[in-house]
Amino acid sequence: MDPRKLRESATFPPHVIAEIQRSASEGMYYIRGSGAKRKVPTFDDLVFLGASISRYPLEGYREKCDTNVVIGARFAKKPIELKIPITIAGMSFGALGANAKQALGHAASEMGTSTTTGDGGMTDEEREASKTLVYQYLPSRYGMQPDQLRRADAIEVVAGQGAKPGGGGMLLGQKITERVAQMRTLPQGIDQRSACRHPDWTGPDDLEIKIHELREITDWEKPIYVKVGATRARYDTMLAVKAGADAIVLDGMQGGTAATQTCFIEDVGIPTLPAVRQAVEALQELGMHRKVQLIVSGGIRTGGDVAKALALGADAVSIGMAALMALNCNAPIYEEDYEALGTRPGFCHHCHTGKCPVGITTQDPELEKRLDPDLAAQRVRNYLTTLTLECQTLARACGKSHVHNLEPEDMAALTMEAAAMARVPLAGTDWIPGVT
Amino acid sequence: MGAEAGDGIQLGQGLNMQTLDLNELDVRTVNHQLHNREGGSADTEYEILNPMGRHAVAAGLDAPLKVHIRGHAGYYCAGMNKQADVTIEGNAGVGVAENIMSGRVHVKGYASQSAGATGHGGLVVIEGDASARCGISMKGVDIVVGGSVGHMSAFMAQAGHLVVCGDAGAHFGDSLYEAKLYVRGSVESLGADCVEKEMTAEHRETVRALLQQAGIDADPGEFRRYGSARNLYHFKIGNISYY
Numbered sequence: 001m002d003p004r005k006l007r008e009s010a011t012f013p014p015h016v017i018a019e020i021q022r023s024a025s026e027g028m029y030y031i032r033g034s035g036a037k038r039k040v041p042t043f044d045d046l047v048f049l050g051a052s053i054s055r056y057p058l059e060g061y062r063e064k065c066d067t068n069v070v071i072g073a074r075f076a077k078k079p080i081e082l083k084i085p086i087t088i089a090g091m092s093f094g095a096l097g098a099n100a101k102q103a104l105g106h107a108a109s110e111m112g113t114s115t116t117t118g119d120g121g122m123t124d125e126e127r128e129a130s131k132t133l134v135y136q137y138l139p140s141r142y143g144m145q146p147d148q149l150r151r152a153d154a155i156e157v158v159a160g161q162g163a164k165p166g167g168g169g170m171l172l173g174q175k176i177t178e179r180v181a182q183m184r185t186l187p188q189g190i191d192q193r194s195a196c197r198h199p200d201w202t203g204p205d206d207l208e209i210k211i212h213e214l215r216e217i218t219d220w221e222k223p224i225y226v227k228v229g230a231t232r233a234r235y236d237t238m239l240a241v242k243a244g245a246d247a248i249v250l251d252g253m254q255g256g257t258a259a260t261q262t263c264f265i266e267d268v269g270i271p272t273l274p275a276v277r278q279a280v281e282a283l284q285e286l287g288m289h290r291k292v293q294l295i296v297s298g299g300i301r302t303g304g305d306v307a308k309a310l311a312l313g314a315d316a317v318s319i320g321m322a323a324l325m326a327l328n329c330n331a332p333i334y335e336e337d338y339e340a341l342g343t344r345p346g347f348c349h350h351c352h353t354g355k356c357p358v359g360i361t362t363q364d365p366e367l368e369k370r371l372d373p374d375l376a377a378q379r380v381r382n383y384l385t386t387l388t389l390e391c392q393t394l395a396r397a398c399g400k401s402h403v404h405n406l407e408p409e410d411m412a413a414l415t416m417e418a419a420a421m422a423r424v425p426l427a428g429t430d431w432i433p434g435v436t
Numbered sequence: 437m438g439a440e441a442g443d444g445i446q447l448g449q450g451l452n453m454q455t456l457d458l459n460e461l462d463v464r465t466v467n468h469q470l471h472n473r474e475g476g477s478a479d480t481e482y483e484i485l486n487p488m489g490r491h492a493v494a495a496g497l498d499a500p501l502k503v504h505i506r507g508h509a510g511y512y513c514a515g516m517n518k519q520a521d522v523t524i525e526g527n528a529g530v531g532v533a534e535n536i537m538s539g540r541v542h543v544k545g546y547a548s549q550s551a552g553a554t555g556h557g558g559l560v561v562i563e564g565d566a567s568a569r570c571g572i573s574m575k576g577v578d579i580v581v582g583g584s585v586g587h588m589s590a591f592m593a594q595a596g597h598l599v600v601c602g603d604a605g606a607h608f609g610d611s612l613y614e615a616k617l618y619v620r621g622s623v624e625s626l627g628a629d630c631v632e633k634e635m636t637a638e639h640r641e642t643v644r645a646l647l648q649q650a651g652i653d654a655d656p657g658e659f660r661r662y663g664s665a666r667n668l669y670h671f672k673i674g675n676i677s678y679y
Binding site for chain 1 (some may be wrong): 463464467468471472491492495496498510511512515516518530531534535537549550553554556569572573575576591592594595611613614668669670671672673676
């Protein structure tokens with residue numbers, strides 16, 4: 001056989017053929033964890049225009065570049081102040097094991113930032129570990145208790161998430177242990193079905209009344225965020241502002257999940273890059289930019305990503321998958337257990353199975369032992385420190401004394417798609433497709 | 437409207453009865469008063485006048501108070517109630533007693549959509565009809581409805597009891613988990629995975645006790661019982677026809 005005659009189909013590459021044949025065998029969509037694997041325009045397609053003669057930079061090791069951010073000053077009596085503009089995204093106890101939740105909480109607390117609950121409510125351990133804890137208020141209301149609302153530092157009304165806008169939570173039976181079942185009032189071991197819409201409100205007018213109720217119940221103390229998956233980012237931002245949100249969490253399609261259908265992960269939602277720009281424009285149009293904070297998530301990995309999101313106008317970012325990777329998700333250890341799941345380090349998306357080889361997305365006590373919460377917290381703290389230093393480095397290079405002073409004018413796009421989506425000029429030109 | 441906390445709060449005629457008039461005070465002030473009682477007393481009885489359909493009245497209570505709302509309430513009245521005994525002497529808007537944890541919320545009139553939604557405990561009584569999605573995602577609350585309930589009631593209901601003295605609308609108990617449903621009248625249609633089950637003496641006793649607590653006179657022997665067939669508890673190819 002002449003190997004030069006073997007031509008792979010662009011329409012039917014091996015992974016597509018494998019999925020067709022899996023579907024033909026099982027007659028069921030594929031459910032998995034993690035985020036989109038397809039290539040989409042990202043912050044990688046933007047670069048900073050470091051200062052030279054027309055702009056002057058700040059001295060890297062002597063001149064201050066602040067990173068603090070206040071969230072919730074619009075209506076809340078007790079807004080939260082974060083030392084860094086990088087928060088930990090909502091992930092449930094159930095999706096994650098207790099050690100992982102505890103490690104994230106300790107790391108965030110040490111860094112002066114917040115972490116977030118998920119479906120199933122708040123555990124005592126995560127409350128104790130997290131100095132600043134955001135409480136998610138989800139469609140399923142699994143484990144939702146008013147005492148927990150009152151113990152939280154902020155409330156995040158979840159209307160959607162980037163991995164599955166329009167879909168509800170999902171937790172497969174392997175992870176519905178006795179404790180998780182008890183927290184969610186579910187029979188142990190069942191495949192959890194979750195609602196995709198809230199049970200007692202639909203639409204922005206109802207949301208406004210719901211937010212009012214949450215404020216009344218917490219005596220107007222807590223900042224109230226509204227989280228949306230990035231789809232119609234402009235309208236959703238405007239409607240969340242109109243409904244009275246203190247902050248908006250905008251989760252792009254690269255955002256991860258513990259489990260959902262692959263078609264949701266890959267085929268629903270828009271990338272984070274255009275979504276940020278649309279949301280910022282909506283806030284500016286309403287005169288609410290910097291008054292209602294915008295927290296951006298979905299595919300944030302580096303300090304460069306953080307700086308670019310802020311330069312486009314976000315007030316903070318949130319990380320989920322990257323934080324798990326700092327904990328050792330997809331690390332090349334316990335490789336035989338990856339093999340048993342039919343995967344390899346670097347490719348694993350088997351959060352849904354509860355058999356996480358590195359003890360993060362599992363409720364199995366033996367697997368959980370693989371994650372030492374103290375060492376894991378140290379790793380996440382190091383990672384958050386690195387992101388912050390990188391972001392400050394880039395901001396100083398652009399002459400900014402606060403990371404929020406970064407602006408679109410500090411950037412150029414490397415592709416026409418990114419230029420059009422982010423509305424920054426294509427590098428070497430003044431051209432913004434669709435604008436100039 | 438717009439009065440400061442403490443303004444306009446009058447002692448009523450009855451012993452320990454405090455009157456909060458929503459024509460004089462805003463909802464925020466009234467709720468603040470109910471949440472933060474002077475001296476921390478928990479045995480006071482309150483009446484709230486002129487609710488006029490305002491939202492979130494008496495939401496988030498967490499003490500064994502008695503609260504009488506003299507009129508019609510808007511959305512989320514007595515939302516997330518704990519311990520308190522709240523009576524609405526009128527109709528209630530969307531989400532009355534949503535996520536109730538304990539205590540009792542009694543609607544003398546009719547209730548709009550999502551009454552008792554996601555409630556974890558306590559008792560919700562609706563003397564009239566309740567609209568769509570009554571008891572949606574209920575997680576342990578007991579709900580007794582003197583009249584009928586609208587479509588998709590007890591959708592994804594997880595635990596607790598729903599007793600309907602009238603009829604139930606379409607798709608009753610869709611995607612049900614372990615809540616127990618009782619209907620005296622007709623059921624327009626059952627939702628996915630909801631089936632009729634045998635009504636035993638034990639179940640009649642459950643209904644009798646709930647009707648008694650609710651103060652509603654009906655014969656437990658006339659009720660039929662519905663529950664989960666538990667066929668949807670695992671995602672599998674055989675379930676495709678349910679969706």
